[in-house]
Amino acid sequence: MNLLSYLQNFKNTSQQLSKVYSVRQSMLTTKIRKESPKDELSINARLLERGNFISKLMAGVYSYLPLGKRVLAKIENIIRDEMNHLNAQEVLLPALQPRENWDQTGRWNEIDVLFKLKGIGNRDFALGPTHEEIITPLCGQLIHSYKDLPLSFYQIQTKFRNETRAKSGLLRGREFRMKDLYSFHATSEDLDGYYDNVLQSYFKIFKRCGLEEVTYLTLASGGTFSKYSHEFQTITESGEDIIYLCKKCNLGINKEIISEQREMCPKCHNQKLSQEKAIEVGNIFKLMSRFSNAFKMSYHDATGKENNIFMGCYGIGSSRLIGAIVETFHDRYGIIWPYQVSPFHIHLISLCQKSEEWAQVESIFEKLQNASLEILYDDRIDVSAGIRFGESDLIGIPLKLIVSPKTLAQNSIELKHRKTGETQVVRINDLLNFIESCYGIG
């Protein structure tokens, strides 16, 4: 065997296979619901259900249909990318968790939203609402010496909370998607440094999700260990939290701690704070040795002495982010996705009738696909143009390419911006040349 040529095998076998793909709308069941679901009050649930992004199974539990699954995948890949940049490693942890682990931290009876069930042999389980009770003893098996630290693992998966009042669509669910990162450190100083890195990483994530201008780092109660913890709060009318904003520091202060501060920014002492409704999209927390001690976890330093391990945990609700984005970006016609998390890049809409016109649209579609652009191609011939434009606005893909017999006769195509409604007619050759210069065409 020639081992050098063996290297060829690895082509197209990388972990995150980049199979960019487009979809013909005639193949995708996107039959839009004309009316908002009657049992949904929040904007995100109404628009996402009408547009067939999600479907409600029961309060707080939704199925993700193809459009919704694509948005979720984009958001979770942005988060995954930033976690990898932090040198954190991805893991997948069980949802079924033995009661013994929860007894060990005293939280079996403490967390009132814990789903409890019985398995084989009448044994008690919890359905994981969070994973400190699993990751801590797991890392206890891996960490023995100072050489094994620091260590950080993250998971992006489904979690469960038995909320009494699940409401507001994807903002508060009983079954929801979440990223949690857990880090383990030899000293509290090392934890402090990593915590600051994660904080910067979170700013990048919310920026990449298009939420930069409405998401604020917010001081909240620090619990037992520190004066403050940090939340990331997105300003939205349907938010359940009240925060006070200091525009000078670009800082939020959660209402739960503001009374102590007499409505004053704890950083610059500015007293002109604005009160806003907001939804918590992320939080980061120094757990110190609360959990590592509960599981009798320790490490040996260079001298052989046994020491406490310091932990941090860092959450982002990825399904909640979908809800927050829709609450932020919509108009009376529907959703307006930020281009980074849109289910498709381009909505290609054909109004053609003759077969030679269709052949040209198919050729454009093929060239866009070859450039690895993600296209939703509305190739339906039995639905009126009016309905299709209405559906396009509801689905909210940021850029439309509209091909009509009229523009096609001039070898042109119309570009339309979903957000502003601006249109621009360009020659098809100019469009394809621009895309080739930008993306290459395979």
Place this chain on the structure above:
Amino acid sequence: MNLLSYLQNFKNTSQQLSKVYSVRQSMLTTKIRKESPKDELSINARLLERGNFISKLMAGVYSYLPLGKRVLAKIENIIRDEMNHLNAQEVLLPALQPRENWDQTGRWNEIDVLFKLKGIGNRDFALGPTHEEIITPLCGQLIHSYKDLPLSFYQIQTKFRNETRAKSGLLRGREFRMKDLYSFHATSEDLDGYYDNVLQSYFKIFKRCGLEEVTYLTLASGGTFSKYSHEFQTITESGEDIIYLCKKCNLGINKEIISEQREMCPKCHNQKLSQEKAIEVGNIFKLMSRFSNAFKMSYHDATGKENNIFMGCYGIGSSRLIGAIVETFHDRYGIIWPYQVSPFHIHLISLCQKSEEWAQVESIFEKLQNASLEILYDDRIDVSAGIRFGESDLIGIPLKLIVSPKTLAQNSIELKHRKTGETQVVRINDLLNFIESCYGIG
């Protein structure tokens, strides 16, 4: 706004972000367990736990550590890719399922492995072991007319079965990963055609997972609707099923139906069948109208007449596949991953000591990374070469690149094949030139 230049925004925002990345072993906690876990009997569990791919939480419930998560992602991306080629759309369905849905099909009391729990208001839920009870009414909302058919959705997610005896590592779990595809058709003939397409797709998937030579299409009991259903069975000593193999037809026959056949191939009537132990890695099944009728689902044809809808379901156990692969590909030293599903492409092992030597290894590492190869880079200096080679064999990456001061002095590097042990010394320039010609270097 220039809408043409707006198109630039979409760069690097595609759904499946291709962030290929490599890992330094000093950052990855891969401390190998010297001994097999005492409570595990199966080869896959012993090797996967010793190599820190997985960690057992309780019988049938495992955490996936970074190496295991990478293998799982590769397998699931192969499956995803083939599902997309079938024009199926990905969805994500709830694990929490209301009892009412299971009552409607009569399966609440019928399926003995159903995890049952109570939620808010003492309401009964099942933890989804399969999703017919969810996808059927969901598609009932989407399908009204013949124009909405055919429709096919797939999901890749965690499922739950309260197995009395969970055993054999990843081969039979209480919490496990699975792909299920569900298809809906206007006629049984249309279902037949799609079923055949899925069958071909399954052959491709098992081939891409390296299991082609040990996985057989197998006839099994067809239940109520047809004479046979089809399973895909992987031959392995630890399998729980018994199948009979017809080498002429390359066909398996499940023992459950062989008695009727008097140990004869139902296709070619060959009576020389070999008996094998096997594990079921996939199954495909024509459900006909069993579930669509239970949920009162129907469609209107072109004449306005109401008709039955025909369903198919098609499963693959993605976590079970990891177990089947390890049972198939290992030797006394450890796992031998097929290159398509290996957690990394290349295990780069540095035996260098001087800093100028290390600089050269770092440069090689960087160039391999730039070529988008996935490298596990063993950069540890405090672990002996013997231990590191032993760990490398256990982890089982198919190709090793070994850099020692001796080969480096000759501007060369050693390639070693995990499976055969073959080695080849090549000049570093030749290696890098070959990789550039094959992958390009960024």
